[in-house]
Amino acid sequence: MTTNGFYEEIIIAGFGGQGILLTGRLLAQTAMKQGLEVTYMPSYGAEVRGGTANCMVIIADEPIASPLVDRPDSLIVMNKASLNKFAPRLKNGGLLIMNSSLIDTKPKLDDSIEIIAVPVDEIAVELGEKRAANMVAIGAYLQKRGSLSPDAAAACLAETIAKRHHKTLPVNTEALHRGAEFTKDNE
Amino acid sequence: MCGNEALAEAAIIAGCDAYFGYPITPQNEITAYMSKRMPEEDRVFVQSESELAAINMVFGASATGKRTMTTSSSPGISLMQEGISYLAGAELPAVIVNVMRGGPGLGNIAPSQGDYFQATRGGGHGDYRTIVLGPSTVQELVDCMPLAFDLADQYQIPVVVLADGILGQMMEPIVLDKKPRRELPPKDWALTGAKDREQNIVRSLWLPEGALEEHNYKLQAKYEQIQKDEVLCEQYALDDAEIVVVAYGVAARIVRSAVNQARKEGIKAGWIRPITLWPFPTEQIAKAADELSIFLVVEMSMGQMVEDVKLAVAGKTPVLFYGRPGGGVPTVSQVLERIKQLTIPPKKQ
Structure with a gap:
């Protein structure tokens, strides 16, 4: 649902193991640190590597009633199955960020929906950490949507990622920025 | 967390x-x-x-x-x-x-x-x-x-x-x-x-x-x-409501979104949210039933709390139900749809 104020409903989806839930938590943490209202709802039970995973995040400047996202304003999809499942639910005028490393065809959607196809896996491989593809995608999203900056998200990485993985902080930060640059360069 | x-x-x-x-x-x-x-x-x-x-x-x-x-x-x-x-x-x-x-x-x-x-x-x-x-x-x-x-x-x-x-x-x-x-x-x-x-x-x-x-x-x-x-309950916009939606827990959040949307579309809807399910806010619902025309109860089940609402309303006004069982979660648009169906003509009989 929409309101007069700021109200953004997001679905992030892909394979289990692509860091879908972590990406959603990073987004939620970043929004909270900016003083915004936020809810985060993961799919649960099937988050095994190779299974499907998705999460719903709502960011708003007013209290959020339902935490469930029926029709997202923005959709980030990391594989084809997720694109097929969630793209039809995108609102008109919405934003689709899709992983063009794994999705080779442009989906047929309403003309009012903006599509940004980001080769997130290739970019992550260039950085030497294939698993940072999720950060490339969220960086691309944040640059486009502007309500939260890629820098603000980078500042929240340390408190979102488990301590035992903190050696990946630099590469994840770099991946966030590469995603943001991709969007800038393609505008 | x-x-x-x-x-x-x-x-x-x-x-x-x-x-x-x-x-x-x-x-x-x-x-x-x-x-x-x-x-x-x-x-x-x-x-x-x-x-x-x-x-x-x-x-x-x-x-x-x-x-x-x-x-x-x-x-x-x-x-x-x-x-x-x-x-x-x-x-x-x-x-x-x-x-x-x-x-x-x-x-x-x-x-x-x-x-x-x-x-x-x-x-x-x-x-x-x-x-x-x-x-x-x-x-x-x-x-x-x-x-x-x-x-x-x-x-x-x-x-x-x-x-x-x-x-x-x-x-x-x-x-x-x-x-x-x-x-x-x-x-x-x-x-x-x-x-x-x-x-x-x-x-x-x-x-x-x-x-x-x-x-x-x-x-x-x-x-x-x-x-x-020890009864606790929350209510919203009952003063002029022609339909009041009763729900608890997460279902109440979905109802809140649906009622907000209904209000924007000019439908006089309100909600009651029991916080204590036992003791049940029987008095609050009975009081609302004296002034309201229709109750809709929304649950993630095939209808359980609706029985307590009916006991409280005691036949004074219609109590209708919408729910989904077995892990199904009603969506905002499904609840809004029900609110619209119920507020177009059939009022106090």
Whole structure:
């Protein structure tokens, strides 16, 4: 649902193991640190590597009633199955960020929906950490949507990622920025 | 922190001395969190061999006067019913969190509100009630924990916190409140060693003729006191509402979104959200029924709380129902659709 104020409903989806839930938590943490209202709802039970995973995040400047996202304003999809499942639910005028490393065809959607196809896996491989593809995608999203900056998200990485993985902080930060640059360069 | 972890930390802040539990999705984060945090606080954590064991460990710990809790999800809560009945009979305080999932049977792990009857009607055998709290946000879930422990101690009664898979798994910003709360009576009934005092006895067995009847009257008087003093409910825009939607827990959040949307479209809708499911806000709903034309009850079940709403409305006005069972969650647009259907002509008959 929409309101007069700021109200953004997001679905992030892909394979289990692509860091879908972590990406959603990073987004939620970043929004909270900016003083915004936020809810985060993961799919649960099937988050095994190779299974499907998705999460719903709502960011708003007013209290959020339902935490469930029926029709997202923005959709980030990391594989084809997720694109097929969630793209039809995108609102008109919405934003689709899709992983063009794994999705080779442009989906047929309403003309009012903006599509940004980001080769997130290739970019992550260039950085030497294939698993940072999720950060490339969220960086691309944040640059486009502007309500939260890629820098603000980078500042929240340390408190979102488990301590035992903190050696990946630099590469994840770099991946966030590469995603943001991709969007800038393609505008 | 997800809802499960947040409620666990809130329980620790509320002074939970001992946690007993057996893992089950979608509440495993509670047991996992407690296994780490309770030893850090030098308190008791036991992963029991079954739900039966867990609830009876709760009985034992409570009888010694300690604050104690267990958590589970629907099938596990069914296994605990014998123990909950014994707690009620022996008048022992305890907190039981049910992060509901789809049923019947093993069902699935999706969110559900199918255990309303079980929670609000006692659940086990015998003539008893438990206090039942139905939070709808992670903040309220967190605030429920100290309240649940206080209510349990004040009335010497098991208190059920009825959450669901969404509330357990979701995250939202919270504030963990450490303020002192109710003044509570001393636990002079507890089994703490009878040196230099009369022996205390904790029991649910009353064999002499008339003794159990007397005991039940005593319990009933307590339940009436709770119904008088402890009802909590929230309401919105009832003044001019032509339709009032009643829902609790996560379903109430979906209803809130739908009602906001309906108001924007010029439909005079309002809502009532019971926070205590037992004691039920019968009076508040009865009062609203004097002034309103239609009630719609929305649940993640095939219709359980709707019976309590009907009892409260007592035939004064139509009570309709919309729900989805087995892990199905009503969407905002489905609820909005129902509101629209009901507000176009058929008014007070």
